[in-house]
Amino acid sequence: MTLFELQAWLGHRSPQSTQYYAKITPNTLSKAYSEAGYFERNVRTIEVLVDRDAVASGAAAAGEPWQHYDLGHGYCSYTFFEQCQHRMACARCDFYIPKDSTRSQLLEAKSNLQRMAVSIPLTDDEQAAVEDGQAALDRLLDRLADTPTPAGPTPRELDLPAAARLLPLVDVRQGRAGSAPR
Numbered sequence: 001m002t003l004f005e006l007q008a009w010l011g012h013r014s015p016q017s018t019q020y021y022a023k024i025t026p027n028t029l030s031k032a033y034s035e036a037g038y039f040e041r042n043v044r045t046i047e048v049l050v051d052r053d054a055v056a057s058g059a060a061a062a063g064e065p066w067q068h069y070d071l072g073h074g075y076c077s078y079t080f081f082e083q084c085q086h087r088m089a090c091a092r093c094d095f096y097i098p099k100d101s102t103r104s105q106l107l108e109a110k111s112n113l114q115r116m117a118v119s120i121p122l123t124d125d126e127q128a129a130v131e132d133g134q135a136a137l138d139r140l141l142d143r144l145a146d147t148p149t150p151a152g153p154t155p156r157e158l159d160l161p162a163a164a165r166l167l168p169l170v171d172v173r174q175g176r177a178g179s180a181p182r
Helices: 005-011 015-021 026-036 051-057 102-111 124-132 134-144
Strands: 043-051 065-068 074-077 096-098 113-121
Touching: 015 051, 043 051, 043 102, 074 102, 096 102, 124 134
Parallel strands: none
Antiparallel strands: 043 065, 043 113, 065 074, 074 096
């Protein structure tokens, strides 16, 4: 019902009275967003390797990398990967470990690694890069050319090749237990 239909149905004289009684609580608004699938639409999953030895030994507390986000072509060891502006178009800063490197092979050979999946929210530009392909990715790369990486230098200062590849991200499908897929 519209506000005016609800007003008439409740017998209120003014729409302000109806608005007062029909006030939306934060819980109701959150439920509406959840039911609309708003948050799931902008969330993707990426694999992360967790070095349990670094955590157990205390090396992680001393600054040793303990999370390694799988970018497809390499790993990112930046602890706050979810907040990095370059995560969808990796600038290959000091936190980047190429998959074909000895360091990457040593990481993958560790026996106490735990493979996990992490859900990350995407910005509108990142969402477009995932869904629309190379043209959107090129726009994202252009926008980030002068944005510093977590290590400090900008992609322009790192003198990166013009072409970049997308992260291997997977859609998150959350459903209720026992319900059929939509």
